[in-house]
Amino acid sequence: MNRRDLVVAGALSMGGVVWGQALADKMESAVVVRIAELEIDPTQLERYKVAVKEEMDTSVRMEPGVLAIYCVAIKENPASLRFLEIYANEEAYRQHLDSPHFRKYVVTTRAMIKARKLIETVPVQLSAKAD
Amino acid sequence: MNRRDLVVAGALSMGGVVWGQALADKMESAVVVRIAELEIDPTQLERYKVAVKEEMDTSVRMEPGVLAIYCVAIKENPASLRFLEIYANEEAYRQHLDSPHFRKYVVTTRAMIKARKLIETVPVQLSAKAD
Numbered sequence: 001m002n003r004r005d006l007v008v009a010g011a012l013s014m015g016g017v018v019w020g021q022a023l024a025d026k027m028e029s030a031v032v033v034r035i036a037e038l039e040i041d042p043t044q045l046e047r048y049k050v051a052v053k054e055e056m057d058t059s060v061r062m063e064p065g066v067l068a069i070y071c072v073a074i075k076e077n078p079a080s081l082r083f084l085e086i087y088a089n090e091e092a093y094r095q096h097l098d099s100p101h102f103r104k105y106v107v108t109t110r111a112m113i114k115a116r117k118l119i120e121t122v123p124v125q126l127s128a129k130a131d
Numbered sequence: 132m133n134r135r136d137l138v139v140a141g142a143l144s145m146g147g148v149v150w151g152q153a154l155a156d157k158m159e160s161a162v163v164v165r166i167a168e169l170e171i172d173p174t175q176l177e178r179y180k181v182a183v184k185e186e187m188d189t190s191v192r193m194e195p196g197v198l199a200i201y202c203v204a205i206k207e208n209p210a211s212l213r214f215l216e217i218y219a220n221e222e223a224y225r226q227h228l229d230s231p232h233f234r235k236y237v238v239t240t241r242a243m244i245k246a247r248k249l250i251e252t253v254p255v256q257l258s259a260k261a262d
Contacts, residue, residue: 068259
């Protein structure tokens with residue numbers, strides 16, 4: 001039984017529970033959650049979205065320590081994006097910053113981003129369904 | 132085979148994938164993601180956290196349409212909280228607002244919250260690991 005099987009079995013056996021909460025319980029002090037607020041050049045917004053979606057997909061699929069990346073646009077200002085990113089620990093976050101796909105994203109999107117604010121956080125609670 | 136089994140089987144068969152992405156693919160136009168920014172009275176912060184954690188736990192466990200609720204504190208200002216909430220659709224969001232546990236949370240915490248900003252969003256991409 002590999003790690004995935006264990007986690008899925010655990011989630012099933014716990015009824016309504018939730019990888020997010022299970023992980024938060026296990027790694028309460030380790031998990032790194034970062035918020036990013038980005039203002040994209042509206043004329044390059046669609047190209048930016050293509051690049052960031054590829055980077056997000058690759059990161060969550062390839063990097064064991066990238067647990068989740070959510071990207072949403074503010075409804076009243078579609079070029080204003082908000083990210084919430086969950087990493088297993090500081091080392092996973094550093095590895096992500098040093099990954100080839102993240103470096104490619106940085107180079108590709110540099111001229112598309114008008115402003116960027118990175119916000120360090122302390123998790124209060126992370127609750128998510130397993131299904 | 133119930134819905135949970137189907138989703139878990141699907142996730143397992145897809146290798147590194149990810150309920151968040153699978154759900155986003157299925158319900159791309161339906162998913163509702165809300166951001167909330169709250170300023171809590173620092174003298175009541177610990178009591179607020181107890182109340183909101185209970186409300187988050189109950190919501191994700193009991194409500195099929197509450198997919199995730201994340202709450203983090205800004206590192207430089209621990210009484211400034213950020214929420215990212217993911218609902219299956221508008222109806223699930225409305226049901227959540229009308230649930231007994233959410234109503235109880237509102238009453239319990241009303242005097243603890245100094246300011247609240249609710250931000251409507253349009254999901255760009257939601258990527259999360261299954262394990």
